[in-house]
Amino acid sequence: MIRFEDVSVTYRGGVQALRGLDLTIEDGEFIVIVGLSGAGKSTLLRALNGLVPATGGSITVDDTEVVGASAAELRTLRSQIGMIFQTFNLVNRTSVLNNVLMGRLGTVPAWRSTLGLWPADDRERAMQALERVGIVEKAYVRASNLSGGQQQRVGIARALVQEPSVMLADEPVASLDPVTSRQVMSDLQRINRDLGITTIVNLHYLDLAREFGSRLVGLRDGVLVFDGDIADVDDDTFMEIYGRAIRDDDLVGAEDDLT
Amino acid sequence: MTATHTPSTVPRPSPPTGVRRRRALIALALVIGGAWSLTGLDITLARVLGAPADVWDIFKQLWPPAMDEALDRGVVGKVFESVYIAWIGTIIGAILSLPLAFLAATNVAPRWIRIPVRQLFNAIRAVPELIVAVIFIPITGLGPWAGTLAIGLHSVGTLGKWATEAIEGVDTGPLEAIEATGGRWVSGMRWGILPQIMPIVASFWLFRFEINVRASAVLGMIGAGGVGAELVSQLMFRNFPAVGAVLGITVLVVLTIDTMSATVRRRIIAGAARTSGPDLDADRNAEALADLTGFRR
Amino acid sequence: MSEGGIARPVRPRPRLRTLGITAGLLAFTVFAAREVKFAISTFWEVWKNPLWEKFWPVPWDWVLDRSNVIDPFVETFQIAILATIIGCGLALPISFAMSRLTTPNRPTYLVTRSVMNVVRAVPDLFWAKLLVTAVGIGAFAGTWALSVFSLAVMVKLFSETIDNADPRPLEAARATGSRHLPAIRIGVLPTVLPEYVAYALYVFELNIRASIVLGLVGAGGIGRVLEAQRQFFRFDRVLGMLIIVFVVVFVIEQVSVAIRKRLV
Structure with a gap:
């Protein structure tokens, strides 16, 4: 269980990205967070694994307190939380397999990973993760030679190989075309159902949120303005979250070219 | 899993x-x-x-440096002599290299003159100023003038190459306009090209000056004027505290000049539209850095 | 004159500050020129010097004799190889320590950065001379000196490359709970390794060239022979050696440039 209690994040420049956020997430949930860019979606995810330190309140993952945790505690926590990024964040000049093995960095002894001497069972885990996202045949290909959709699958495999209990996805489809976006979203959904990993996805596209989410959280200017079942969501709800009418670019659309 | x-x-x-x-x-x-x-x-x-x-x-004997002794021996004056050598050397290099650069640029010079001028730049860059000085010393005699000449001649190579690249990166529209009015080649260069490249070329000159300050310090070691001779003689007497003082003063002056020059260069560049691409810059940086540390290309 | 009724602008006068700076630089230049005993006549008188005859003809027999030039030149190569391995090897961890992106903490960053700045501010042959005094005349001192400067060049070039590397894979590595060192090894090193190899080759080129002058202060290699012949005023031999050196340097440079182009 993940619990945010009165969490606020203020960046060094004085920008308040989150204000007094309260949120409780049960194990195995699939949550979609929507909001305009700058509403605090990314900050929320990064506060959860400590990449961005919360400046107030309390965040607990299971029984671990994130706010004020030591470096070692944070490392342990992060090794149990997978993260997927908008821009994939792969190491372009190395193989897909090495990228996936990055997910084991939190558990493999530092000297082994530094020298590239990965334990055999970690290699096996990486291969299995690649099989799960369906690109095992690309294992020894350079990451830069893959298409955007394939790169994001490597990103998912990297998170999977951590064998996480929580998966964070920060705008995972914002750099992809509509068709690939749906594939990646359904990958995430399948993983959530098959493995029971708590999944939190930031999305900008409202139609995708409706299609794949079960619970929806709306953020506006760092404040939680909606939290409820996706079935209860209508256009007025989105109006409330976005503070304006829905536009075409808030929808991924069916065949639109959004690259 | x-x-x-x-x-x-x-x-x-x-x-x-x-x-x-x-x-x-x-x-x-x-x-x-x-x-x-x-x-x-x-x-x-x-x-x-x-x-x-x-x-x-x-x-460990370099510290504490024998500052009093160094000051008595006029080490500061020697360091400044190195700076003068670098300054005049850079000016000589700048004056000689600028016209040559116009003859070497692909977009403004014909092939028959371009190739030999470029090869001249390459040949000059290949000969370290120390070797130039070795050749000049018997001719001009020991002293700062031999060092100045060596630095001036060696600078022509890099300054010429950089200026050529700057010319090749300019917008040739103004040149076309001048040709259209029936202007001569020289006026095209003077009014069409020069105003565009002058800021970046001036910053190259300053950059080269920074490099030359180090180079002229080294030249003193073979008697071509400046602080190098002082270092050699103190090392010969194994007077290490004095060596420490010489090194300390040199480093101080070198770093001060670097900082001042870099500030001016940044202002020049910021005040002018960029005339060359980023990849060129990276290349030049590597090359100039090599020169800064005494390795020549 | 009053056509259109608008007065013509007055030509702007140069600002006082600009005038002041120009005058100051001019005065400095005149003063410096006097200090260095500037004599423009040298530019034409230099060609009349009888010394030039001593440069010709090149005694190829002497130059191509094994023990005169070839052996010291091999020594130069060995110095350059060792210095490149040592300097570039040490530069790898130090560069990561002094890049904003990958430094373990701020004190390490500041200390490595300022130490390397001072190392670079001391001219190369000053280092060579110091080390010759410390460990004795010869190639050993030369290897030391070149290693120091391979390190200084490499660290500067490579740490800037790391600064500009993509920070996002590093964030991804941190998000998996990685320690600092493996995160750099996996997240950053692969992206900058081709540049590292290219710079190492470049440093090797520089080392070969630098060793020409190292011998002038007693640090071994071909420069030692150069210095000896210069003192005997055998400029014909000096010229012959220089020709050999520049041909070899040119060939190495072409090969190295070709490899580097393929790498990056």
Whole structure:
């Protein structure tokens, strides 16, 4: 269980990205967070694994307190939380397999990973993760030679190989075309159902949120303005979250070219 | 995950062997090259282990520096002499290189003159100023003028090359306009090209000046004026506190000039539209850095 | 004059500050020129010097004799190889320590950065001379000196490359709970390794060239022979050696440039 209690994040420049956020997430949930860019979606995810330190309140993952945790505690926590990024964040000049093995960095002894001497069972885990996202045949290909959709699958495999209990996805489809976006979203959904990993996805596209989410959280200017079942969501709800009418670019659309 | 894993129907690829073999080859080459060099230079373990102590013996005597003695001997004046040498050398290099650069640029000069001028730049860059000075000293005699000439001539190579690149990066529209009015080649260069390249070329001159300050300090070691001679004689007398003072003053002046010059260069560049691409810049940076540290291209 | 009724602008006068700076620089230049004993006549008188005859003809027999030039040149190669291995090897960890992106903490960053700045501010042959005094005349001192400067060049070039490397894979590595060192090894090193190899080759080129002058202060290699012949005023031999050196340097440069182009 993940619990945010009165969490606020203020960046060094004085920008308040989150204000007094309260949120409780049960194990195995699939949550979609929507909001305009700058509403605090990314900050929320990064506060959860400590990449961005919360400046107030309390965040607990299971029984671990994130706010004020030591470096070692944070490392342990992060090794149990997978993260997927908008821009994939792969190491372009190395193989897909090495990228996936990055997910084991939190558990493999530092000297082994530094020298590239990965334990055999970690290699096996990486291969299995690649099989799960369906690109095992690309294992020894350079990451830069893959298409955007394939790169994001490597990103998912990297998170999977951590064998996480929580998966964070920060705008995972914002750099992809509509068709690939749906594939990646359904990958995430399948993983959530098959493995029971708590999944939190930031999305900008409202139609995708409706299609794949079960619970929806709306953020506006760092404040939680909606939290409820996706079935209860209508256009007025989105109006409330976005503070304006829905536009075409808030929808991924069916065949639109959004690259 | 292993528990819930369903076997995939796609066969797994086997790891490529090329990368590993190449890495092994590189490692082998390094080991063999290193071993060959070690034996050839007669570097034994005893010498390697003994050297840090020898070096430390000397380095610890550099501190505290004998500032009073150095000031009495006029070391500051010697350092400034190095700066004067660098300054005049840079001006000589700038004056000689600028017209030549116009003759070397692909977009403004004809082929028959371009090729020889470029080769001249390359040849000049290949000869270190120290070697130029070695040749000049018997002719002009010992002293700062030999060093100034050496620096001036050597600077022509890099300054000419950089200015050529700047010219090649300009917008040729103004040049066309001048040609359309019936202007001569020289007026095209003067009014069409020069105003565009002047800021960046001026910043190259300053950059070269920074490099030349170090170079002229070194030139003193073979008697071409400046602080180098002072370092050599103090080392010969094994007067290490004085050596420390000479080094300290030199580093101080060098770093001060670097900082001042870099500030001015930034202002010049910020005040002018950029005239060359970023990849060119990276290349030049590497080259100039090599020069800064005394290695010449 | 009053056509259109608008007065013509007055030509702007140069600002006082600009005038002041120009005058100051001019005065400095005149003063410096006097200090260095500037004599423009040298530019034409230099060609009349009888010394030039001593440069010709090149005694190829002497130059191509094994013990005169070839052996010291091999020594130069060995110095350059060792210095490149040592300097570039040490530069790898130090560069990561002094890049904003990958430094373990701020004190390490500041200390490595300022130490390397001072090392670079001391001219190369000053180092060579210091080390010759410390460990004795010869190739051993030369290897030391070139290693120091391979390190200084490499660290500057490579740490800037790391600064500009993509920070996002590093964030991804941190998000998996990685320690600092493996995160750099996996997240950053692969992206900058080709540049590292290219710079190492470049440093090797520089080392070969630098060793020409190292011998002038007693640090071994071909420069030692150069210095000896110069002192005997055998400029014909000096010229012959220089020709050999530049041909070899040119060939190495072409090969190295070709490899570097393929790498990056």
